[in-house]
């Protein structure tokens with residue numbers, strides 16, 4: 314446990330920081346008391362860890378949209394940040410007006426953070442995608458303006474795999490249709506074209522976190538598993554990687570997609586692919602709505618080529634929950650789709666379990682506050698991954714420099730020249746494409762030097778953004 318004396322000392326450090334006069338824009342007011350109260354709990358990297366004064370002017374503002382889990386709200390509130398929480402996504406105009414002010418934004422899959430929106434985000438430091446997919450964010454543009462993006466790469470993988478496994482059985486037994494019939498009073502006890510899944514072949518497109526989990530579940534049900542992926546991946550159990558999509562399609566009774574949304578995966582399954590599948594096979598998509606050409610799927614079901622489908626994701630999805638939203642105005646083929654037999658439709662809930670959402674809330678909120686408070690970018694999806702060990706209580710005159718810059722020759726020389734009056738205790742720099750990120754801890758810095766260091770770094774040509782933590 315951290316002793317009361319240590320907490321007191323920390324409070325004094327923060328108070329000293331607050332008393333700085335003439336400090337640079339990057340040097341700021343300290344976190345509020347609620348943040349201090351949480352130090353023993355949250356600053357758990359080491360008992361001796363010094364909490365760094367995290368940001369520029371004023372308190373840190375966080376905008377959380379799309380009902381991200383309360384674990385995230387609690388963690389970020391405990392940090393002392395100002396947290397604004399919304400259950401839904403926001404229309405573009407409202408989003409632009411809110412994103413202007415905030416230092417971090419947390420979203421799920423609905424909020425599109427395009428260049429047009431991000432251009433207004435003058436104070437933004439980081440984005441948290443409280444999900445796996447990051448296709449809703451212009452990652453390249455975010456990096457270009459020095460904004461690190463974090464996601465939760467596998468906290469909901471199991472939930473998706475379990476849903477898909479259930480759908481495989483449900484499609485094979487036409488459970489969706491029987492249930493709808495009984496809800497409306499029709500008793501229809503049939504076995505025609507209802508199958509066991511044991512001994513059938515499951516074809517998984519994309520053998521990443523979800524595909525691999527599903528592979529294990531499917532084998533436990535006695536299924537044979539084939540998978541197709543653009544990279545060579547070690548098979549789990551008795552699964553087997555095939556070298557072409559066509560081979561997978563022609564040999565599988567069930568085909569399920571677990572690929573990201575990319576230009577290459579757009580309409581990955583369309584007319585030719587459905588034609589290549591076995592007669593009476595099934596299609597599942599819980600990845601992204603663009604991966605399957607749904608009008609082509611509708612045709613394939615209508616002519617009896619495909620015996621059923623389960624879809625969790627759609628090219629356009631409603632921004633909020635409610636009746637009357639999943640209609641032809643959203644996607645022109647919806648009334649056609651909903652009228653088909655043995656088609657299970659779910660509202661993008663593959664990853665929506667209590668377990669997954671709470672784990673995602675903790676994981677992404679932690680990544681956000683570690684980046685805001687310490688500059689640690691490990692796990693970022695668009696940014697060089699850089700981390701330095703935390704500072705100790707005894708390092709009172711040590712300043713952490715976070716310098717995001719264009720990846721061009723000569724920058725380190727310039728920066729180290731600026732820092733050369735101080736001892737560079739540790740330094741780590743990495744680059745990704747056109748962006749580079751330098752973290753350095755410099756000691757023996759008097760408070761009066763901080764503004765000067767900031768101004769000099771700010772004047773460097775390669776600078777994208779700077780933060781000084783101390």
Ligand SMILES: NC(=O)c1ccc[n+]([C@@H]2O[C@H](COP(=O)([O-])OP(=O)(O)OC[C@H]3O[C@@H](n4cnc5c(N)ncnc54)[C@H](O)[C@@H]3O)[C@@H](O)[C@H]2O)c1
Pocket residue numbers: 445446466467469470473518519520521522523524541542543544571572573574575577578599600601625626661662663664665
């Ligand atoms: N429905 C939901 O609620 C839900 C939940 C989580 C994830 N998802 C979606 O599922 C996708 C997959 O998730 P994951 O965690 O398994 O991702 P992952 O990154 O672990 O795996 C994706 C796999 O797809 C492969 N791949 C990429 N392009 C391909 C192509 N053109 N052809 C074949 N394989 C290709 C990759 O090599 C990788 O192995 C996510 O990108 C996300 O969009 C949906």
Ligand SMILES: O=C(O)CC[C@@H](O)C(=O)O
Pocket residue numbers: 421422423443444445446447469664
């Ligand atoms: O929760 C969401 O909105 C997205 C879930 C899923 O598609 C993901 O990418 O993790």
